[in-house]
Amino acid sequence: xxxxxxxxxxxxxxxxxxxxxxxxxxxxxxxxxxxxxxxxxxxxxxxxxxxxxxxxxxxxxxxxxxxxxxxxxxxxxxxxxxxxxxxxxxxxxxxx
Amino acid sequence: xxxxxxxxxxxxxxxxxxxxxxxxxxxxxxxxxxxxxxxxxxxxxxxxxxxxxxxxxxxxxxxxxxxxxxxxxxxxxxxxxxxxxxxxxxxxxxxxxxxxxxxxxxxxxxxxxxxxxxxxxxxxxxxxxxxxxxxxx
Numbered sequence: 001x002x003x004x005x006x007x008x009x010x011x012x013x014x015x016x017x018x019x020x021x022x023x024x025x026x027x028x029x030x031x032x033x034x035x036x037x038x039x040x041x042x043x044x045x046x047x048x049x050x051x052x053x054x055x056x057x058x059x060x061x062x063x064x065x066x067x068x069x070x071x072x073x074x075x076x077x078x079x080x081x082x083x084x085x086x087x088x089x090x091x092x093x094x095x096x
Numbered sequence: 097x098x099x100x101x102x103x104x105x106x107x108x109x110x111x112x113x114x115x116x117x118x119x120x121x122x123x124x125x126x127x128x129x130x131x132x133x134x135x136x137x138x139x140x141x142x143x144x145x146x147x148x149x150x151x152x153x154x155x156x157x158x159x160x161x162x163x164x165x166x167x168x169x170x171x172x173x174x175x176x177x178x179x180x181x182x183x184x185x186x187x188x189x190x191x192x193x194x195x196x197x198x199x200x201x202x203x204x205x206x207x208x209x210x211x212x213x214x215x216x217x218x219x220x221x222x223x224x225x226x227x228x229x230x231x232x233x
Contacts, residue, residue, distance in 0.1 A: 015147065015148045015151040033175065034175030034180040035175065035180070037141075038183045038184055041184050042187055045187060045190065047123055063147075
């Protein structure tokens, strides 16, 4: 969900995805850098993310990822599921 | 605003905007491509992972590390390069479906088609032998 969220803000290469997740979570959530890639590949397999080789800001060849329409829908579903789960957990914790 | 190169790449974004097509067709094409050109896929995965380590190394240098320290730290924070590379290649070669039932159906279909093709080939060679025997007699 975090990868989808990061890509919902625009196309990024893998390194950029990690940076953006750290940025939007105020450095609270840090994914182990290498493990990001199997995650990205799985999302691409599922059709939620597309990739294309291009040139990065520093003129190096890099693979850029972008959310697909299906990925955008999936992100909405996952956000709703997460809110439900977080809400239910909070309710359970507050129960006396 | 963090390390270099994480911001949107406008050129890439523009190009990618045209790629809003569905994806399982693309995933299937990629799956077939990965099986036909495993070396090319492995090279691409490696290039992508090396790019990441290079970006991390640069960021480490920017915060004051010596280049050798920066590279070592980048490799350490990345994790096991070979294991991750192998994993990515495996995912590329995996069927572009999640459902186990669907995967089974695909494997059975492939097996049935392969069996049918083998039977057809055997029958054809028998038929040719028979017709050769008739024409001799």
